Amino acid sequence: MPTPPNDAAQRRAAKPIVCYEVEQLPTYDSAFYETARSTLQKVSTVRVAPRDAATFEVPAGHFFRIVSTEGPQVGDLNLWNAHDLTERFFSGKTRQLHASHVSTGDRLWSNLPGLRPMATITHDTLDWYGWDDDGAGVHDVIGTRCDPYTNTMLKGVNYHYCCHSNLTRALAQQQAQPTAAIEQHVHDVLNVFMCTGFTADTHQYFMKASPVRPGDFIEFFAEIDLLGALSACPGGDCGSSHSDDTTPCYPLLVEIYQPAAQTLSDWAPAPLNGYDGSHGL
Numbered sequence: 631m632p633t634p635p636n637d638a639a640q641r642r643a644a645k646p647i648v649c650y651e652v653e654q655l656p657t658y659d660s661a662f663y664e665t666a667r668s669t670l671q672k673v674s675t676v677r678v679a680p681r682d683a684a685t686f687e688v689p690a691g692h693f694f695r696i697v698s699t700e701g702p703q704v705g706d707l708n709l710w711n712a713h714d715l716t717e718r719f720f721s722g723k724t725r726q727l728h729a730s731h732v733s734t735g736d737r738l739w740s741n742l743p744g745l746r747p748m749a750t751i752t753h754d755t756l757d758w759y760g761w762d763d764d765g766a767g768v769h770d771v772i773g774t775r776c777d778p779y780t781n782t783m784l785k786g787v788n789y790h791y792c793c794h795s796n797l798t799r800a801l802a803q804q805q806a807q808p809t810a811a812i813e814q815h816v817h818d819v820l821n822v823f824m825c826t827g828f829t830a831d832t833h834q835y836f837m838k839a840s841p842v843r844p845g846d847f848i849e850f851f852a853e854i855d856l857l858g859a860l861s862a863c864p865g866g867d868c869g870s871s872h873s874d875d876t877t878p879c880y881p882l883l884v885e886i887y888q889p890a891a892q893t894l895s896d897w898a899p900a901p902l903n904g905y906d907g908s909h910g911l
């Protein structure tokens with residue numbers, strides 16, 4: 631290893647600066663969301679089978695919940711603009727604007743050039759978890775999704791029920807298109823209920839058994855018309871392995887709720903980003 635320079639300690643002592651002026655983000659209007667959610671009526675439920683995925687649609691101004699049912703289970707969530715698959719959830723920017731793990735009051739942002747809130751997290755029964763002694767938290771936007779390419783590279787076996795493949799199959803069926811045409815639309819996920827962090831010594835991504843239990847849920851408000859897909863990860867609670875059939879897995883539910891119309895009287899769907907798009911040319 632090269633010898634550190636004489637002023638190494640001084641260089642390391644530079645002060646961390648939070649990258650974005652996040653106080654400029656639209657504030658979380660809890661009174662608005664709490665008023666709307668106090669009037670919710672369930673309009674539909676979609677069951678996501680273990681080691682499989684399902685799609686669902688949420689009109690702007692509706693809520694949806696991802697619910698743990700029969701046992702601890704992690705879900706991998708993709709979101710698209712229901713009218714344009716090229717606008718989709720941008721986990722990297724969501725991580726930069728909020729944190730490595732998200733919860734109530736955080737928003738799920740769309741990719742460039744839209745860059746607008748697609749959904750707002752309005753309730754999370756795992757809010758209590760916070761950060762544990764390993765530095766782990768719940769609902770991360772760090773990891774991507776388990777996929778058959780990485781699995782083949784590392785283990786030399788074909789496995790067809792990774793979240794990437796589950797999401798691809800579900801969207802292909804919903805769009806009535808072959809998987810080859812659809813796979814490009816599957817993107818980095820929100821790891822719902824997953825408990826993750828970075829190791830203190832080597833900063834490697836780790837997972838540990840999810841604290842989720844039947845009855846827990848995370849709730850979102852749709853800021854635009856959404857098409858979603860949720861995979862019940864083959865890793866189950868992600869406490870041991872993934873990308874195989876060895877871990878117990880359980881179904882997840884997606885419940886769609888409609889609030890009373892009068893609670894939305896002053897609300898409008900999120901507008902597209904205001905940048906002029908010229909890039910200086």
Ligand SMILES: [Zn+2]
Pocket residue numbers: 706775776792793794863864865872
């Ligand atoms: Zn997975």
